[in-house]
Amino acid sequence: MQSLISRPWLWAWLAAIAVFALSIALSGASQAGGLLYAALSFGAFAAIVGIGQMLVITLGPGNIDLSIPAVMTLAGTLALKAMDGAPGTALLGLGVALLVGLGCGAANFALIRLLRLPPIIATLAASLLYQSLAIWSNRGLRIKPPAALADFATGRTLGVPNVALIGVLLALVVWWLLERGLWGRWLLATGQNPRAARLAGVPVERVRASAYLSVALLAGLTGFLLASFSGGAALNMGQQYLLLSIAVVVIGGTSIAGGFSNVPGVWGAALFMFLVVSMLNAYGFDAGARMMLTGMIIIGIVIAANARRRRA
Amino acid sequence: MTPDNDNRRWRAGLLGLALSTAALAAHADTGGAAAATPPSPAQVAGQTQDQSQPRTNSTADKRIALSNNYAGNAWRQQMLAAWQTQTAPAVKTGVVAAADAFTIGENQPTDQAAQIQNLILQGYDAIVIDAASTTALNGAVQEACDAGVVVVSFDGIVTAPCAWKIVNDFHEWGREQVDYMAKRFPDGANLLEVRGLPGTFVDDDLHQGIVDELEHYPKLHIVSSVEGDWAQDVTQQAVAGVLPSLPHIDGVLNQGGEAYGVAQAFRASQREMPVIIFSNAQDELAWWAEQHRKNGYQSIAISNAPGIAVVAFWVAQRILAGEDVPKHLTVPLYHIRQDELSEVLAHTPKGSVADQIFTRADVERLIQQARATQASAPEPSPAKAQDPAKTPSAAEETQP
Numbered sequence: 001m002q003s004l005i006s007r008p009w010l011w012a013w014l015a016a017i018a019v020f021a022l023s024i025a026l027s028g029a030s031q032a033g034g035l036l037y038a039a040l041s042f043g044a045f046a047a048i049v050g051i052g053q054m055l056v057i058t059l060g061p062g063n064i065d066l067s068i069p070a071v072m073t074l075a076g077t078l079a080l081k082a083m084d085g086a087p088g089t090a091l092l093g094l095g096v097a098l099l100v101g102l103g104c105g106a107a108n109f110a111l112i113r114l115l116r117l118p119p120i121i122a123t124l125a126a127s128l129l130y131q132s133l134a135i136w137s138n139r140g141l142r143i144k145p146p147a148a149l150a151d152f153a154t155g156r157t158l159g160v161p162n163v164a165l166i167g168v169l170l171a172l173v174v175w176w177l178l179e180r181g182l183w184g185r186w187l188l189a190t191g192q193n194p195r196a197a198r199l200a201g202v203p204v205e206r207v208r209a210s211a212y213l214s215v216a217l218l219a220g221l222t223g224f225l226l227a228s229f230s231g232g233a234a235l236n237m238g239q240q241y242l243l244l245s246i247a248v249v250v251i252g253g254t255s256i257a258g259g260f261s262n263v264p265g266v267w268g269a270a271l272f273m274f275l276v277v278s279m280l281n282a283y284g285f286d287a288g289a290r291m292m293l294t295g296m297i298i299i300g301i302v303i304a305a306n307a308r309r310r311r312a
Numbered sequence: 313m314t315p316d317n318d319n320r321r322w323r324a325g326l327l328g329l330a331l332s333t334a335a336l337a338a339h340a341d342t343g344g345a346a347a348a349t350p351p352s353p354a355q356v357a358g359q360t361q362d363q364s365q366p367r368t369n370s371t372a373d374k375r376i377a378l379s380n381n382y383a384g385n386a387w388r389q390q391m392l393a394a395w396q397t398q399t400a401p402a403v404k405t406g407v408v409a410a411a412d413a414f415t416i417g418e419n420q421p422t423d424q425a426a427q428i429q430n431l432i433l434q435g436y437d438a439i440v441i442d443a444a445s446t447t448a449l450n451g452a453v454q455e456a457c458d459a460g461v462v463v464v465s466f467d468g469i470v471t472a473p474c475a476w477k478i479v480n481d482f483h484e485w486g487r488e489q490v491d492y493m494a495k496r497f498p499d500g501a502n503l504l505e506v507r508g509l510p511g512t513f514v515d516d517d518l519h520q521g522i523v524d525e526l527e528h529y530p531k532l533h534i535v536s537s538v539e540g541d542w543a544q545d546v547t548q549q550a551v552a553g554v555l556p557s558l559p560h561i562d563g564v565l566n567q568g569g570e571a572y573g574v575a576q577a578f579r580a581s582q583r584e585m586p587v588i589i590f591s592n593a594q595d596e597l598a599w600w601a602e603q604h605r606k607n608g609y610q611s612i613a614i615s616n617a618p619g620i621a622v623v624a625f626w627v628a629q630r631i632l633a634g635e636d637v638p639k640h641l642t643v644p645l646y647h648i649r650q651d652e653l654s655e656v657l658a659h660t661p662k663g664s665v666a667d668q669i670f671t672r673a674d675v676e677r678l679i680q681q682a683r684a685t686q687a688s689a690p691e692p693s694p695a696k697a698q699d700p701a702k703t704p705s706a707a708e709e710t711q712p
Contacts, residue, residue: 281538
């Protein structure tokens with residue numbers, strides 16, 4: 001029991017459940033299924049980019065990827081352009097999106113490593129380039145995804161949204177890598193003390209490179225999924241995921257100082273972030289009150305999660 | 313780390329930022345020139361040789377610049393393309409000497425202020441501005457006016473008194489949506505309102521129009537209002553989240569660009585499709601046409617045409633020619649009705665936004681109308697554009 005309470009991810013999940021219950025209290029139990037389904041669908045996008053952001057943040061202070069929205073937009077734009085709505089091209093599109101992700105990740109890390117730029121500057125500057133490429137490549141035209149791909153992205157398997165299944169699968173893989181894999185240990189060690197890790201024989205730079213590649217890869221995948229889900233890539237499609245990707249990491253209980261990852265918390269926080277906006281919408285708060293309440297609730301959860309960790 | 317080393321890092325960082333900003337600006341500058349698809353004139357027919365005899369001074373040696381604060385969405389791309397394709401003939405036929413478009417990188421008022429100062433130094437005779445801020449550019453705008461440069465702001469307007477202001481009537485946009493719903497549902501209806509970017513004057517104005525008009529129709533009820541930020545994916549998410557808590561929805565009011573997201577959310581919830589007010593995005597219009605074919609779905613599209621940039625261009629040209637143009641001009645909203653839908657769709661490139669072409673003759677008519685209303689109502693005028701109290705003073709960027 002003690003160990004359960006001291007889990008930092010607990011608070012994100014408790015908050016998500018509480019907010020869910022409050023929404024259901026208003027709309028009636030018959031609507032629980034619909035709300036849960038929507039939360040899983042939209043939470044999946046935030047969870048996937050959040051997991052990527054978490055890997056980078058785990059590397060320690062100063063490590064962050066601000067190019068996530070631009071990578072999503074570029075990957076979504078180029079993938080949908082490559083497919084051009086033709087049937088049977090879904091894998092081609094996925095390949096393009098992942099390659100774009102890898103390329104952006106490599107470029108980000110090159111800027112950080114070769115030019116010795118602080119990651120916050122490097123990824124922000126690079127994101128301007130990616131966004132420009134997205135604008136230049138397609139001039140903002142919205143191309144529809146192939147019908148089969150759109151059906152898959154908006155569809156469900158055994159009552160669960162397909163995008164949520166992908167999100168959960170990815171979370172499980174990353175969780176396993178972090179908890180059981182050598183790479184995960186290296187990542188955590190690097191985040192806790194890069195110098196000690198280097199002296200202990202951890203290939204610190206390779207670990208950093210892999211983290212920056214992973215986040216960009218996941219952002220590319222999310223861009224592809226989101227574009228297929230919402231009927232086309234838009235130039236501003238990734239915008240909300242800049243803050244959201246960081247928020248779900250922090251609310252999820254991952255240490256912003258690095259060195260401690262928390263995969264289940266990211267999913268809990270992603271669900272929470274969707275549900276809290278839905279709840280405040282359902283209760284009819286206006287935009288100002290909604291933002292204030294969201295901010296206060298987030299601060300409350302972060303305080304609760306950190307207080308527990310200190311005591312534990 | 314030595315301070316020197318630190319210093320170098322930062323310099324490298326700034327260089328990187330500057331480079332990428334320059335890259336962004338550079339490609340944006342080429343504007344519509346590189347656009348794969350020329351904008352498809354919905355009413356290209358009217359656009360013919362209207363380079364009518366200049367009644368006033370020649371502007372053949374005058375140079376006009378467009379200062380644009382943002383290029384990151386389809387509306388802005390269409391706006392730049394419209395500028396390019398509509399002003400190029402004017403340059404070619406010698407109506408003006410130049411009509412160059414400049415876009416800044418990151419929607420920053422400070423960047424745009426610096427850009428305006430550059431344009432003054434480069435000796436442009438008129439600067440047409442889609443502004444990043446209604447107030448933050450006033451210093452630079454005043455400098456331009458003091459230097460004898462004509463400043464015409466449109467869409468995102470500036471409050472500096474020396475600048476001309478060309479706007480759409482967003483309040484009217486809200487009212488018309490309610491009127492349409494009242495016509496469709498004389499016995500009353502539950503409505504869902506999708507709002508835009510909170511805190512912007514466009515969102516406030518449009519919402520106020522809806523609220524004001526609803527007073528005439530007590531049977532229409534807004535049962536919920538969500539925030540879509542004028543983005544389709546944000547809207548889809550917000551609507552999907554709130555739908556489970558809502559009763560039956562008959563109609564959806566919105567602010568343009570989000571209707572397809574609304575439709576997706578309703579489809580996923582397996583609810584009956586409500587009457588959604590559309591705008592000018594091609595994917596919305598195509599969806600509407602498809603529904604109409606399938607089950608006779610009826611609606612209306614209201615939007616602000618990106619071609620407003622061309623209105624601003626011709627206004628600047630008329631001012632340079634010495635004409636007396638009122639400081640406030642209201643550009644009519646762009647309507648697409650059910651019977652015009654297939655016609656408009658045929659002219660709109662896939663994934664783009666439908667646009668309305670304003671010719672020089674159209675703009676002259678607008679100017680005359682504005683002059684007439686000004687003359688007929690010198691006191692606090694009913695026409696909103698002339699009413700300074702109502703002209704919103706606080707706002708950021710306008711409609712996407």
